[in-house]
Amino acid sequence: MxxxxxxxxxxxxxxxxxxxxxxxxxxxxxxxxxxxxxxxxxxxxxxxxxxxxNSAILHTGFDAPASSLELELVRAGREEYLEIYKQLGLSLVRTGALVCAWSEREADKLEDIARQGRENGISELGLMTAAAARATMPTLSNGLVAALEVAGEHIIDPxxxxxxxxxxxxxxxxxxxxxxxxxxxxxxxxxxxxxxxxxxxxxxxxxxxxxxxxxxxxxxxxxxxxxIKPRKGQFVVLDKAAFRHVPRIVLPVPTEITKGVVVCPTAFGNVLIGPTAEEQDDRVRATVEMQTLEALLARGAEIVPALAGIPVTAIYAGLRPATExxxxxxxxxxxxxxxxxxxxxxxxxxxxxxxxxxxxxxxxGFGATFAPPAPLPAVSVPNLTETCRRDWQQPGHGEIVCHCELVTRREIEAALASPVPPGDFGGLRRRTRAGMGRCQGFYCNARLAEMTRGRLATPLAVDEGRKP
The missing domain is CATH 3.50.50.60 (FAD/NAD(P)-binding domain)
Known part of the structure; x- marks a missing residue:
């Protein structure tokens, strides 16, 4: 071939x-x-x-290892993203984050986390009483002991x-x-x-x-x-009704192994709970276990009681390329x-x-040199977030194909005709949000299969359509 x-x-x-x-x-x-x-x-x-x-958080690096390459590159990557996101049509949801302590033992660690953050060059940090933290996010559980505000942690479309x-x-x-x-x-x-x-x-x-x-x-x-030692993380995505209860990223006090379970809004108007941190050998399959997902839901409801009983929109698991x-x-x-x-x-x-x-x-350092091109092509990807005007709100979109996520025919056709078109249904979902809503494609998959016939390397009819 x-x-x-x-x-x-x-x-x-x-x-x-x-x-x-x-x-x-x-x-x-x-x-x-x-x-x-x-x-x-x-x-x-x-x-x-x-x-x-992933959890789609644009990190500041406040809790990265001091003087590490990771810290240097997280800060540099964040800085460049903030410089270019508008010109590329990308999102930035300015939520800020709260590192929440749910016990006195965890509260004792917040000062050290704040000190490390300041040493890492992050200035927008502030220790807060439980009452002060709940003033910024009233839905937090009364079990909160104390918190550290990290104003620069935000959400993007990943x-x-x-x-x-x-x-x-x-x-x-x-x-x-x-x-x-x-x-x-x-x-x-x-x-x-x-x-x-x-x-x-x-x-x-x-x-x-x-x-x-x-x-x-x-x-x-x-x-x-x-x-590579694959580390599995399972996630639960709650229905959009949860969004109003979680205006900020809620972070746990991290451990040596993991940043822990996060409750955070998404740029798409949902709420995410996860991930877990589970070592495994398989680099391909990331299964979801009902018991683990139920534990995530229970933990989310402990942190934000208003989340109890809100329907689940999606469940998924991903693998992180951890090493020794x-x-x-x-x-x-x-x-x-x-x-x-x-x-x-x-x-x-x-x-x-x-x-x-x-x-x-x-x-x-290899000694090679190049001549930078000019001019640069104008690039702006379509907006998929709930923070800006969506295509369904514009005239002439043709039809609503996915009613759960309000994805239009024009958006589907634009993705298929784009310079980097999707190669499978997962790619189409990530470019348009089609099939990612409450019904997970139950009602729109037939229409999507018709629209994409002959245009995906892996046809929708045999694709694993329920993966993100």
């Missing part, structure tokens, strides 16, 4: 492996610098792995951001090779990558393969310096012109743009 590229484009300056949020951000950054880039993804679409399931990054990259000439698995690679002055869709050459490689970061390093003959160490595993091998961005866990959405800039700086 030939490569999915036009003749003369099978040789690149940089091959980026993995089209999660980090890979999409890296592809954008290198194309902005003037490199000829191939983004290689074994799945049918972007965000086919770990990136499709799927439109990487789509915008890649759309801008494609507009600058990046070639997106989906359904293309890297099988092996050899370096002899240049990289030759054998893939499931043929061979390609590149002067350098960036491994952003997430859950398969160690496997890709092995296939490239790099000798992995870490092992609680740290990003960024490795550069100048002699082989290779960079590995591994172990990018729960803060990857926030750090992605920072990681991309960091990867470019590491690549500059």
């Amino acid at each position: 030939p490569l999915q590229s036009t003749p003369g484009h099978a040789s690149f300056d940089v091959a980026v492996i993995g089209a999660g949020v980090v890979g999409c951000a890296v592809a954008r950054r290198f194309t902005l610098a003037g490199a000829k880039v191939a983004l290689v993804e074994k799945g049918a679409d972007i965000l086919s792995g770990a990136s499709k399931a 799927w439109s951001a990487p789509l915008a990054y890649l759309t801008q990259a494609v507009g600058l000439g990046c070639v997106f090779l989906r359904g293309t698995e890297v099988l092996r690679g050899e370096f002899d002055g240049r990289w030759r990558l054998e893939t499931s869709a043929g061979a390609l050459e590149a002067a350098a490689v960036v491994n952003a393969a997430g859950l398969y970061g160690d496997t890709v390093d092995e296939r490239l003959g790099l000798g992995p310096e870490f092992r 160490k609680k740290a990003y595993r960024v490795i550069t091998r100048p002699e082989k012109r290779a960079i590995t961005l591994g172990g990018i866990r729960s803060t990857g959405l926030s750090a992605a743009l920072g990681l991309a800039r960091h990867a470019l700086r590491l690549h500059e």
Whole structure:
């Protein structure tokens, strides 16, 4: 099977492996610098792995390890996001967060968390009494002991951001090779990558393969310096009736293992409870267990009693590419012109743009230079959030296809005709929200199957339509 590229484009300056949020951000950054880039993804679409399931928080880094690379890159990524989100049509829901202590023991830790946050350069922090915290969020349980306000923690749309990054990259000439698995690679002055869709050459490689970061390093003959230890996180999404009760992100006092269970609003008008943190060996299947989900619902109702009894819209589980160490595993091998961005866990959405800039700086150490393109293409992805005017509120949208999420025919058709069209139903859902509402596609799937016939690599009729 030939490569999915036009003749003369099978040789690149940089091959980026993995089209999660980090890979999409890296592809954008290198194309902005003037490199000829191939983004290689074994799945049918972007965000086919770990990136499709997260809590969608734009972190400040207040609780990141002091003086760590993770802290540096979270802060850099957040700063760039705040610089570019408006021009790319992306969202920012300014909620702020409360780190809530539910016992005196947890309350004793808040001062240390605040001190670390200030040392990390985060100034918008404030210790609060329980009464003061409930004044900003009256629905919090009376069991609250104390809280730490982190004013800069916000919510974004986690799927439109990487789509915008890649759309801008494609507009600058990046070639997106989906359904293309890297099988092996050899370096002899240049990289030759054998893939499931043929061979390609590149002067350098960036491994952003997430859950398969160690496997890709092995296939490239790099000798992995870490092992992926998948960490499953289960989530519950509550109906939109819950949104008015949760105006802020509610964070737990973190442990050494996990940031813990979060109750937070989403940019789409729902409320999210999760994730769990469960070690497993399977890198593909992330099952949901009813007992765990019931425990999440119970915990959410303990934190915000008004959530008790509100219907569940969706349940899902995701895998995070954790490793043996609680740290990003960024490795550069100048002699082989290779960079590995591994172990990018729960803060990857926030750090992605920072990681991309960091990867470019590491690549500059290889001695390569590019000529930045001009002018830059204008890119603005459609708004999917409840914070701005939606397409169904505009004239001429054709019809409402998904009534739960008020998704229009015009939005579906625009996604299918876009520079980076969806490759499967999961991709269509993430681009439009179709099928993500109360009925989870029960009423609109037939219409969506009709509209997408022949246009998805994995047809809706056989696709796993209930995954995010």
